[in-house]
Amino acid sequence: MKTLTGKYIRMKREQLQYDWEKAKRMKVCYLFLLPYALLFFTFFILPICTSIYYSFTNYNILEPPKFVGMQNYINLVLQDEVFLTAVRNTLVIAVITGPVGYILSFLFAWFINELPRWLRTLAVVVFYAPSIAGNAFYIFSIIFRGDAYGYLNSFLLDMALIDAPKLWLTDPNYMLTVIVIVILWMSMGTGFLSFVAGLQGVDRSMYEAGYVDGIRNRWQELYYITLPSMKPMLLFGAVMSITSAFNVCDVPRALAGYPSTDYAARTIVTHLFDYGFSRFEMGYASAIATVLFLLMILCNKAIQSMLRKVGT
Amino acid sequence: MSMNTAPNKPAKKTRGDILHEQMVLRGEIVENKEPVSHKKFIIVSAIIMLLLIAVVVVSFVRVDAIESAALQGLEAPEDAAYASIYMVGKVAGIVLGAGYLFYALIHVLAPKRRKPNRSFWGDLGIYLMLCVVAVAMAFPLVFSVASSLKPLDELFRFPPKVFPQHVTLDNFSDLFVTLSQSYVPFSRYLVNTVFITFIGTFGHVVIASMAAFVLAKYDFPGGKTFFSIVVTALMFSGYVTGIPNYVIMSKLNMIDTYWAVILPAFAAPIGLFLMKQFMEGLPDALIEAAHLDGAGELRIFWSIVLPNVKPAWLTIIIFSVQSLWNTNAATVIYSESKKTLVYALQQIQAGGVARTGQAAAVTVIVMLVPITIFILSQSNILETMASSGLKD
Secondary structure, three states: OHHHHHHHHHHHHHHHHHHHHHHHHOHHHHHHHHHHHHHHHHHHHHHHHHHHHHOOEEOOOOOOOEEOOOHHHHHHHHOOHHHHHHHHHHHHHHHHHHHHHHHHHHHHHHHHOOOOHHHHHHHHHHHHHHHHOOOHHHHHHHHOOOOOOOHHHHHHHHOOOOOOOOOOOOOHHHHHHHHHHHHHHOOOOHHHHHHHHHHHOOOHHHHHHHHHOOOOOHHHHHHHHHHHHOHHHHHHHHHHHHHHHHOOOHHHHHHOOOOOHHHOOOOHHHHHHHHHHHOOOHHHHHHHHHHHHHHHHHHHHHHHHHHOOOOO | OOOOOOOOOOOOOOHHHHHHHHHHHHOOOOOOOOOOOHHHHHHHHHHHHHHHHHHHHHHHHHHHHHHHHHHOOOOOOOOHHHHHHHHHHHHHHHHHHHHHHHHHHHHHHOOOOOOOOOOHHHHHHHHHHHHHHHHHHHHHHHHHHHHHOOOHHHHOOOOOOOOOOOOOOHHHHHHHHHHHOOOOOHHHHHHHHHHHHHHHHHHHHHHHHHHHHHHHHOOOOOHHHHHHHHHHHOOOOHHHHHHHHHHHHHHOOOOOOOHHHHHHHHOOHHHHHHHHHHHOOOOHHHHHHHHHOOOOHHHHHHHHHHHHOHHHHHHHHHHHHHHHHOOOOOOOOOOHHHOOHHHHHHHHHOOOHHHHHHHHHHHHHHHHHHHHHHHHHHHHHHHHHOOOOOOO
8 A cells, every 4th residue: 555655656746747847848838828827817716716715704895804604605595585586596597598598509500500601691690699789688678568568568468368468577477487588589699609610510421421321310410410520519508508597697687677576586696796786795795606606617517427428 | 620611512523412313313312303493483572572562552551541630630540441451461461471481482492402311391391490580589689770760759659669650860869969968078988998998809819819829739737727727717707706806906906997897808718718729720730840940939929820810819809899898897997987888878778768769779889889790700700619619
């Protein structure tokens, strides 16, 4: 046992020494990396670390942080009912818009793949535009307006499907549905572009080989040839859709109000905003951010292991 | 990943062509040998267009009749004949439109050589669905443009109409009046946003491509680990890092300066990620040859790598411009004279019912910039995205 550990330590040391020599030889590489690494560390890594640190303290910016152990997390789960609502809403939104948005992005990218070039360009613009249109989702507050002037209400009244206008954005029963629809509308983002581009790059001779090997329809072709060769883009798209599915904030704030009726449209991020920038309980807000961050990392790991199984 | 986004078919027969011929001979594919008559198609199109125009004219006449009656204080001529014409027109319009779409699709699909594994009805179904979904996706955007062109009385009209009856640019001119009366002149907001966008994007491109170059082309200790951390950071949104970022900014004395927005933008992970993936597609031989010729790393980076990754830096410029253009930076910038354009516009938008028309105009202005940039550069962006895959 002792010799084995000794051997391991010696091996590690040699590896380190080798790396060090290599690093010295390639110091110009580090020079190139330095400006980015410095900024990246300061504005992306340091915040995450400090956020984890603050989550164990009581901090209100004015006084120095006071260490309180797990108290923030305990309060989060046991005392804060609104947080549990927020988690539930975020999960509902994420579970629906994440996978559905992801699958829809891929399916539409695949459908438009065989269109003639100019039509494909047009389709890409039409599908991608909502996700970059700034705050164009404000228009949904007119479409879903609660009185009879709202477009949806007026349409439904006209068709005699309802007999009184529905409060789409203030009634807790409808709020989440409306938000999910709006987020799905905006879900064809960077991942969608990646799919469109990736599908164009799939090796065409694979399809011919597939035909010879007995693939008989487009769905078999999709599962056995297209999906496996698209795996890298699928992984990238998964990261992108997790990011957008969990960080829902602007849409519920703009449409359902902030705070919304009965907190029915509160998400983890709006909860974080509430504590961070309205009540200045930075420690508590950091605990919320940490929970959100862990959720996202876990989700990403789960999806990666799922995607590895595709087409095999 | 190869980047054959625009495959030019060579003149000689590919394996696919040979395969196709064999399949035709075996009777597995029925080739459509009949020449398609474009004449017939054009005639049918013309007839249907005429009918559609007729339907539209009839319905407008009807609307005018009601409006002029209302103006003269008379009761609208609600007789059965008018109503039935109106209904017939509506139904006929829908049926004709749908039928024409169907016909056009068949015309587009039929003469083509069918690819293996693609059934005609499957293609038709998919294209029809694509049309429907595309209309649904485009509707809210079209609707926002349409409402920004409506005069005030039409914005509050009941029952509401999607398209304006009297197109006007009043909302935009009102918006400029409001902006010119603001506490800080409008041009100041514009200058702030342009400054932030320009400096932020420029620095981001330089810094991120320097890092991407060494990460993609040199194997040095720590490089792979660093890149995997950057990939994880793709998931950090501004919200999660917002609070500690504020604290860090205040420690660095950068609250209420442009740098609080610009410096984090320099290190945006998505730019480094896309750039690195694209640079990996450059042949190693190119860089080795330059090494043999005695060029240093800086020289290689500047005069060999950068000119060859034009699509990638165009793409990250566009992504960076999009995100910086849309920042309102309200959490780190407090003085009114340093606020961004989007912030000012959102304030107008939040002005309530009295500013409904201006709010619609704001939405259109804010959304037009990124969409226009995307349309102009979409081929470069797609070329870059082709190498965006994550290898695990």
